[in-house]
Amino acid sequence: MKRITVLGAGTWGTALARMLSNTGSVVTVWSALDSEVSTLSETRAHPNLPGVELPRELIFTGSMEEACREMDLLLFAVPSPYVRETTRRAAPYIGPGQLIADAAKGIEAGTLLTMTGVIADELKKAGAGPARLVALSGPTHAEEVARDMPTTIVSASPDPEAARQVQDLCMNTCMRVYTNPDIRGVELCGAVKNVIALASGISLGLGYGDNTKAAIITRGLAELTRLGCAMGCDRQTFTGLGGIGDLIVTATSIHSRNNRCGQLIGGGLTPEEAVERTGMVVEGLHALPAVLELSRRYKVEMPIVEAVESIIHGGVPPAMAVRELMSRDRKGEEVY
Template identity: 50%
Template structure:
């Protein structure tokens, strides 16, 4: 048994708290919102965010960050990516040198273009920042539906420690040294999931969805490898795997927001309607900046930005993708 502090009591934080408790660990879960903590302490369930998933009485729920973060073998950072920096800053005074912090959020900071482990390491010098990512909707993990993820860490021992802590017969965890590739895949797939949702909202079909997923992973991989991620990672669970689940599932907030936009909602209206965090909206802007910085072409992601931020009608964006210059599918595949 180890002591784990889960920082963030949204749907993913709660699903992982329940999983780790089922694995026999001592779990404390923290939320910044006092009302949420009081509600969770009484109801032992988040009826809005993760209905039907009971939080056992011996999972400690707290609004006190010191109580949640001090003297823990592992911290799991499960706040939405726009809060990774502010939360890391608050955590700094409670964690010791070499503290293992497992980031489970998915995003890229628009102002700095940092990944989330970059932010954690900048705000809390001396920690071991790692990731856990993959195709894993909280709603299904909470119902113990078989799921696979990847634990990424600089040191093999840390990746294996995370693997051993999380893994059970319904949650299989692989290890990887490619933290950057894992984080880029997780953040950028949300932008393509918005596109897939938009296509659904426009009434397009499975052919369109397959095209967006396949050409979407090509964009993610093109940018991700130039930035230093490994190409194998983009064809693995945290790349194509997470992209498939997010583009296909009604659990995805990004896809659901996209569907509404495809039906004519504005970005703000769609985000309000979905209620929970729609991180693809932030990652879309960051991706465009990265494309400029690294001189990479990202046609789908560019069109998503046009629709989200420049009021381009969604159908027009799809048409522009279809009538782009003619291309060879794989530019590095020569004819004999």
Template identity: 45%
Template sequence: MSKKVAVLVAGSWGTALASVLAANELDVVMWTRSEEQATEINTQHTNTRYLPGAELSPRIRATSDMEAAVADAAAVLIVAPSSAMRAVTHQFKPFYTPDMLIIHATKGFETESLKRMSTVISEELECEEGQIVVLSGPSHAEEVVKRCPTTVVVASLDKTSAEAVQGLFMNAYFRVYTNRDMLGVELAGAFKNIIALGAGMSDGLQFGDNAKAALLTRGLAEITRIGVEMGANPLTFSGLAGIGDLVVTATSQHSRNWRAGSMLGQGQKLDDVLQSMGMVVEGIRTTQAAYFISQKYGVQMPIADQLYHVLFQNRQPRDAVEALMGRDPKTEMEVMKLETWEQWHS
């Protein structure tokens, strides 16, 4: 079996995961559209735009030639932004072979279609979603590349594929669990970015720890509610892909979503925030998708709803908080339909 793994594309998370694979003595080829970036990775063993200060393994090579990147690869890891997932996968398709292990580590939706990334990939490659493995969990690229202890989850409908990916990535500092609930892992990883935006906004408004704790708790209830309605296992949202990823994304300055929310809370305009970030903030697109998904499924997502109005309808952050605090009284356990809960515990 080939020891080659292709990584598409060479952003911060793709580069960090490439470093884990290289640490496991696999030969990694990263694909990037930028010839200049490929040259830097190959000659200087750095990726300064996305992971400044990090030294990359010589086992990691880069190319702007898609065919060369994926030729003879045993596995292909796709880490394109959600907005580029279809285009990148379409470019990969002519060189795809059914024996390749397909993995993705992107947390978001295709905004136009509201489709998950595994659906987009399966449509473009004309393969079953069950052949795809999702990697998710609490994991900042900046810490992974430094070999800080990190734990993630890989999910697939196919147990053998999930275990194969577990074997590719698992090592002394990168622990990997498997999960059969691929739907739940994808939904949790995407939806938590909305709550992280809100947490950053709360910090930008200087609302303190009480407000942020409430936001994370009710946010978890909110994303669990919509996830279960869409068919996910509620327990997934209590695991690494759910509460684990939510905590790390909503409380750390490494998080682009938290930083973007903080700047919005301080009064900056969305366009200015995005320009200053210089990288994709998935939570913004996910908020837009969640707004329409909640309407499609008839599920209330009050935090996502208010963030949608702030991001896309010029509502002031303080007004959004007042709207959330002034909602009708509820019982705390209004999290999900009882019959759905019983379904998973029968």
């Protein structure tokens, strides 16, 4: 039997741990919070996954050493702002060639590193690794994976054997895993889609309908694809599960906190009030500065991302930002 540790006991980490345990691996879940470790271990239930029973076989621990020793796979599932610190704590127990998958989505402000880039960077600083890194991304609401709804996901790595190993560990009758060598493209999608989801939520909050939402998603995909191609990623990644697939689920779903936060802003709350009301990490707001910086560095036009920035940090009323988007010059629809 394979041994897997999931780092992070949020809804996504817990849903993945449950699934991997039911798929036949021995699974440990690490959390930085002792209270979380004891509650999850005792109740076998996660407060944000009502009605979902966690397998008795799941091991919960607060010890990073126990979590990382002799594992076939380490799976990062902490929110993106905690990936660096979590790697720093894990590094002493990580040997060369360790298989690591990352399920957190984001780009670090300042360094502009993707999450596997952050992990590699922090391991190198600690003199640990190098690890074999995989990004795990796709249209995967934790709430549905935890209830065995049919779901697809991408296992992305330039190391095809690493991608295939993660595919084998995750695949079951409810989870279909596709491999993709373009890890950078997949991770870029994971970060940018949260910004587009903010835009889609804002439009919903303004009272607009499905046409507007589909326009934002489609033209948002065009922006994302332009940026990715300028960065040397594979165009096909953006039309895949980590690209348009995840964008659809994030920008149309009731489960998405980015979408919900945007909706509150479109409805008239300030960004600060909206974040407070959302009550969880809003990844799109964390990714926004890095995405803007990338668009400038690679000289790529991203009008929807700019509109979100103008609303969040420029004080532009949402309705005016939409009007400006609609009244841009007449164009052809090609991405370039």
